Each structure stands twice: as C-alpha cells, then as structure tokens.
Amino acid sequence: MPAQILWINLVTNGLQDVALAFEPGEKGVLERPPRDPKEGIMSKLLIERTIIVGVLISAGIVFNFMNALENGASIEKARTVAVTTMVFFQFFQAWNSRSEYESIFKIPLLSNPFLFFSLIASFLAQLAFIYLPAFQWIFRTQPISMADWQNILLVSLSVIVVVEIDKWFRRKR
Known part of the structure; x- marks a missing residue:
C-alpha cells in the first residue's frame, strides 16, 4: 500500500540517517590507503554489500509475506x-552500517x-503502526502474533549474520 511505503521511509530513513552522521570515526581509518579518485561515490565494497543486502x-520480506x-x-x-519485516531489516542494517569492516x-x-x-x-512508532486502532485504520494494518514476531525477528536478524560474515572475509583479505 502506498501509505505503508511512506511509513517505511519515515521510520527507517528519518532519524537513523541523521543519527548515523554522528557515528564516531572508525579505528584505523587513517592507516587505510586512500580511495581511488576514479572509483566514484560508491566504492566497490559499498556496491557489493548493497547487492548482497538488497537480495537478502x-x-x-517475500518469504515472511508468503509464509x-x-x-x-x-x-x-x-x-x-x-512491512514490519522491512522495518526490522532496516533497523539491523543501520547497526551494520556503523562500520564497513569492524564487527558490530x-x-x-x-x-x-x-x-x-x-x-x-522508531520501534515504538512501529508498535503504534501495528497496534493502535487509528493507525490500523489509516495504514490498513492488523495486529500480529508472537509467532509472527518470532518469524520477523529471525528473518530480519539474518542481515546481521550475512554482513558479519562478509566483514570477516574482508578483514581476512
């Protein structure tokens, strides 16, 4: 639903994008070689990780929807x-984004x-999206069960596992 897409943008991109601007600098960043100026805005690492995370x-989301x-x-x-799966994937990916190489x-x-x-x-806002009758009416949502929450968390936590494995391999190179 269009309103649900707008909701996802609101709770996942608003505050987190600003908050990531205040992330302390990574350790060892000055010891890394400079980026190739021909590389463009997105580095090879960022492109590869975006594809991996996007597919995951x-x-x-499709798995949880169909399930x-x-x-x-x-x-x-x-x-x-x-929608809740997407929101939680984005929450966990915000944590992953704190460092390109260091484990969260x-x-x-x-x-x-x-x-x-x-x-x-954002989590509290998402709870309102799911459980407050006024938000249910506006966004056409329904309450979800504990089993739904379990599936949402297990599936969305996979982004941490996958990115941690990717970071580990990149550190070993």
Whole structure:
C-alpha cells in the first residue's frame, strides 16, 4: 500500500540517517590507503554489500509475506508482517552500517546514543503502526502474533549474520 511505503521511509530513513552522521570515526581509518579518485561515490565494497543486502532483504520480506499467507493470514495481516519485516531489516542494517569492516559486536552499543535512541523511537512508532486502532485504520494494518514476531525477528536478524560474515572475509583479505 502506498501509505505503508511512506511509513517505511519515515521510520527507517528519518532519524537513523541523521543519527548515523554522528557515528564516531572508525579505528584505523587513517592507516587505510586512500580511495581511488576514479572509483566514484560508491566504492566497490559499498556496491557489493548493497547487492548482497538488497537480495537478502527482498527474499526475507517475500518469504515472511508468503509464509503469513500460507498460514491463513489475511492480505492485510500479511502486508503488516511484510512491512514490519522491512522495518526490522532496516533497523539491523543501520547497526551494520556503523562500520564497513569492524564487527558490530566490537562497537559499544551506546557509542552513538543518537542512533540507539532513534531506533527505540522508531520501534515504538512501529508498535503504534501495528497496534493502535487509528493507525490500523489509516495504514490498513492488523495486529500480529508472537509467532509472527518470532518469524520477523529471525528473518530480519539474518542481515546481521550475512554482513558479519562478509566483514570477516574482508578483514581476512
């Protein structure tokens, strides 16, 4: 639904984009060789990671949407699951984006309090999107169950696993 797409943009791109601007500099960045000036705005790493993450997120959303429908959910509930899966993929990807190479498990959780609190605010907004009757009416959403939440979290957490593996391989090179 168009309103749901706008919602995704609001809760995943608004506060997090600004918060990432306050991310402390990476360790060892001055020891890296300079980027090739011919490389353009997007580095090879950024292009490769964008493709990997884009395919993973697309597959995860379609999987959760189809899974909801196959388990008897209405189209509105399946859309709610899909939107929430997208939102959580983006939350976890915001954490991944804090460093190109360093594991997110080595970066202190509150080293960027702006990002931490923006994600909490977005999470609360997403709960309102799902459970507040006025938002349900505006966005055509339906409440989701604990089983739905479990699927959403398991699938969307896969982006952390995949990017951590990618970062590990790149560090080893």
